[in-house]
Amino acid sequence: MSMFEPTRPRFGGGVAAGAVRIFDTTLRDGEQAPGAGLTAAEKLEVARQLVRLRVDVIEAGFPSASPGDFEAVRRIAQETRGGIAVAALARCRDGDPQRAVEAISVAERPHLHLFIATSDIHLAHKLRMTREQALDEAVRWVGWARKTLGRDAEIEFSAEDASRTEMDYLLDVYEAVTEAGASTLNIPDTVGYAIPSEFGRIVSAVHDRVGDAATISVHCHNDLGLATANTLAAVQAGARQVEVTINGLGERAGNASLEEVVMALRTRPAQFPDLAASVATDQITAASRLVSYLTGFAVQPNKAIVGANAFSHESGIHQDGVLKNPLTYEIMTPQSVGLAGSTLSIGKLSGRRGLQGKLRELGYEVEGEQLDAVYRAAIQLADTKKDVTDADLIALVEQKKADVPRSIELLGWSISSSSGGHSVGSASLVVAGEAKAGDATGNGPVNALFKAVDAAILPVLGWNPVLTEYEIKAVSGDGDAQGQVLLRARRSSDEGHNALIVTGHGLSTNIIEASLEAYLVAANKLHGAEINGIEVAFVGRRTVEEVP
């Protein structure tokens, strides 16, 4: 029997009646997806889109993971205003909570997220702690945080692997941390093990134990494809915060996807009486495209809400029905998720204003220098390509948004290639202020030019980029289409599991130019990480457990 009989939230801001708080963890759990590592500047770009999307909380990162992630969280905390909270993750272990508090101290609404594992399997094999020790650590650090941050700050506690934790112990932990000052109790289905009815019962049990003393949150992984279903069952059982990511990005099979959870709440209100999320759903498509582009994780065509086929109707019967009345086969409108029908077209004589309006219609808010850069690129493209399509414009905006500071510049290149023979390439560059040239042969023009770039970079930096992935696709279906290159690379001096891997993007109607641009972007990111250690947020290549 509980000694603790709460009647109202004691700490933090709580969640308004009728609201479901949207806690976006794309920049923390999402970024833990292997290979999804973002630079600090890219994280900021995503955070700005999350602000436009009007999520309630942005979990910006895990400051103890690396100086890069600390800096990214701090910059997001500094910039994010308008009532949106910025959260940072910390283990219940000396050093972590202090670092997280330091990173979010500049936020308008700081939100500290503490966690410790509670399942027997994690306690025995990972933490090597007893249940009592884990409970003591949880209470100690939640108490410390409450004392440090004061009454009004949001302090969230997660019992990692909650869904595989013995129930009485789990409830004791949640009750104890609530008494110690936690204002949000997060129930993670860390390994995506729960099924909806079972998960709803866990949420109800926690709710019965702590009442309104804390907001109940859920964090569902998708290992059995049930993350969204579990999250919705949890809301029906009393959860008022949901932890989600754009495109369902995240560790392994990912997290519950923001767009699915939010659109389910909105499309089926009768199933969630008097509850709503205040997200600007018409920003969903732009958010999805940006995250997919920056992380290099393509969205599957049949993905709910944001997949390329989510609103397209192939069969004659469906097309006929949709033409007569879209409600026959569409349960939500494409406009409600920001997929507007195109009305403006862009040509050589279009002005900046027209372009800005068009981009807004496509879900992108672009202004100032970025607008100038996209404008120049669009006009240049209109010179070389008959039709500048929506897909071309989206690719241009994304390319400009993802630009990186450059210490390695390509001045020029040439290639000689013939059928059946080797290709011979040369490239001239400025590398960290030094003019350098390189020549090389390769099994094709791209390979020869990458090697020529390597020959110029290696003597100055002591390493060259090594490709771990390379892919090229046409932006649109026309014969004069732009080629878009996505590659991943590491430094030749870094080996093995802990090597930093970055993405590089290139875009051009000339696929050699597009490939070289992508290679240079990756080289600059790798160099940026080396010289200041803060440009790249390293958490993307490490799981939470691997961080020392």
Ligand code: KIV
């Ligand atoms: O999946 C998980 O358990 C987590 C916690 C850190 C909340 O990501």
Ligand code: ZN
């Ligand atoms: Zn997680």
